[in-house]
Amino acid sequence: MDITPEVEETQKREIKKRRGFSIRINVFFFCIFLLFSVLIIRLAFLQFVEGEELSALEKKNLKRDIIISPIRGNIYDRDESPIASTTSTQSVSYRIEPGQTTEEKIELAKRLEDIFLRYGDSTKSPPMTAEEIIDRMDVGFDLDGEKTRDPAYTYWPRRIKSGLTREEIAYISEHRDELKGLEVAEESTRVYDPRQIAVQLVGYLRPYSTAMNQKSKSLDRYKEEDNDYLKDEYVGFDGLELMYQDVLRGQNGTRTYPVNSRDQIVGHVEITPPVKGSNLFLTIHNEVQLATQQAITDQLEMLQKHPPNATYAKGRNAKAGYAVAMEVDSGKVVAMASMPDYDPNIWTGGISTEAWNAIQNRYTNGTIRERYADVPADKIGKHSSSLVPPGSVLKPLTVLVGLSEKLITPHERYNDTGLFTYGKNNNARVRNSGNSRNGLISPARALEVSSNTFMAERVGNQLYMKVKDPLDVWHSYMTQFGLGVSTESGLPGEYSGDYYYYETAKRLQAQFPLINASFGQEARYTTLQLAQYAMMLANKGKRYKPLFVDRITTYDFELVEKVEPELLDEVTFPEEYWKVLKDGMKSKVDGFDGVSYTFVRKTGTSEWEIAGQHVDNAVFIGYAPADNPKLAVAVVVPEGGFGAYGAAPIARKIFDAYDQYIGLDGKPKGQPLTEP
Secondary structure, eight states: OOOOHHHHHHHHHHHHHHHHHHHHHHHHHHHHHHHHHHHHHHHHHHHHTSHHHHHHHHHHHTEEEEEEOOOOOOEEOTTSOEEEEEEEEEEEEEOOOTTOOHHHHHHHHHHHHHHHHHHSOTTTSOOOOHHHHHHHHTOSBOTTOOBOSOOOOTTSOEEEESSOOHHHHHHHHHTTTTSTTEEEEEEEEEEEOTTOOSHHHHOOEEEHHHHTTOOOGGGGGGGOTTOOOOTTOEEEOSHHHHHTHHHHHOBOEEEEEEBOTTSOBOSOOEEEOOBOOOEEEESOOHHHHHHHHHHHHHHHHHHHHSOOOTTTGGGTTOOOEEEEEEETTTOBEEEEEEESOOOGGGGTTOOOHHHHHHHTTTSSOTTTSOOOOSSOGGGGGGSOOSOBOOGGGGHHHHHHHHHHTTSSOTTOOEEEOSEEEESGGGOEEEEOGGGOOOEEEOHHHHHHTTOHHHIIIIIIIHHHHHSSSHHHHHHHHHHHTTSSSOOOOOOTTOOOOEEOHHHHHHHHTTHHHHHHHHTTOSEEBOHHHHHHHHHHHHHTSEEEOOBOEEEEEOTTOOEEEEOOOOEEEEOOOOHHHHHHHHHHOBOOOTTOTTOSSOOEEEEEEEEEEETTEEEEEEEEEEEESSSSOOEEEEEEETTOOOHHHHTHHHHHHHHHHHHHHTOTTSSOOOSOOOOO
16 A cells, blocks of 8 residues: 655654654653762761761750859858858749649639748748739730740740748748749849958949940950850959959750740750859958958048047048058058948849949949049038049159159258249249248158158259259159059959149149159148058068958859969169168058057048049158068048148057058967957
8 A cells, every 4th residue: 555745754854743742751761860879978977977967956956055053153251151151042033834824823823922921931032822823924915814925935934032931941842733833943142241252342242134234344344255154143243253254154954945936845854953152262351451441431420520629620521531551561452441331132133223222322443443422412522532643752752753763862851941932933832831940951851750852852843954854754653653554453443543743734734743742732642542652661672562462262162363473563772762761661650559569650641622622632641661661551531630640540440450460570460469
């Protein structure tokens, strides 16, 4: 049978069509094969290469960690007496239970109200109401079941009450199966010695949530992103509590809860216990510190109540006093007091407006920074702050400058007429206190009689007349003795002083501020700076870093670190120069009659203009014993009048206390004898 051309063409098209379809089918199956191959390879990669990592990630996503704050280390004095202690307290918290109904949660709040009422201690705090409890449970509704807010994570425990009594703990523990979602856990509370020992130095704690919102530079550490603090955890806010925050705090622990996709707990908790913080043993001696605080308090009361006379009239407005006692051969601070002080336990649990108003001029450490008088707000600007000019206590250094710069000699004689004039037409005048005329005096005698005219004419004026860049030279001596620079104590907020002789020179040329500075009237320094300066006079030029911590131990008293004295720098001068200073530092002082030890001292009555009025501030520096110095002391009483009467009696009691409890000769004298 013949095939026509049309049929043949049709057959060819059909064959071509089947061939094209076959090719497409093959390509399709190849693509399917390729996709399955990629999928199999990817599954194999996930299984054998990334399997472990993904498994860990899965487990992580199914667990929630709760931070457990560590027990804070304690702070002790040098004789191991506690100053700041961490005491344990039991708290009850609530965590939302899976499947717990609204009615059951409300019933739990009411049950707790009854437990707290029956077994709690109402003398410490009023019993909590069911309304307060349901709010702290953070379940998102009130006692009527009305929605109030969205609850936080269900696995997170909410603290209901701290400071549980034994009866409350026992009842909750015995009925744990009935009180679903409740946990009793140990927490810590900071307690400070009720005798209020060196409270501004030790510092205080406040919640982390408060600290992280403060503008103070010393608290910037709490704003770092990698902090692991709890918002309601108490952290160091000032003083040694802040300075040694990382040492005292310890390391966090965790409670790890397995949860489902709805953040509900589905297994047993895993606990990693926290590491307790370390203890600090201070260089402070409790008894010497308390004697210092009492000495200031008694002196302020005496000044305010003393009948007016020429000696004490200028001290009747004294409102505060500051003192630092530092060991000469190490820089260890034995006492540091800013009076009046306050009870730091007031910060625990939050501070009321009334309480804050009562302490706002007391909680600051006035020995290291400016602190204003404890007076009503409208009168603060009318009283001296804790920063006052050093006055005549600077004169030993003035004489040393004169000797070192060859402006004076150790044995020269100066005719002190009681008056020195200078400036254009000799219209500027310097007079001695009481217009006294001392006649022919040596540099040592000039110190003893506290001659302003000697310091002004023989040192201040000669420095201006004979030395290149005299202000820079003067400033260099000040800073060598720690005046106008940080003492390097490390305390948060320490102030480096306020010197203004450069500013005065811009207005009146350098002669005036140099003369004024020569008797201590062109700068203001902290009490700690003056104590460090007195220490250098005692040990002949060694500037030690002020030490507050003697050693650090674990919470269980195993030694971690013994803090050694740190010599910051040392200045050297001929022995003859030091002898001039020592021979001259023996002016008359009040309150030292009958002491059993020798001592070297210099008093000052620094002048200050405030609110248009002239005030006199009492200042004292000294050390004892005279020949083998052990302790250096600085005392400042703003508006205390003459240093010999307003500040010296405080220093006497500090030396006495040190001699009694530690010993100026290395042997404590023990308790004073009392009459039967």
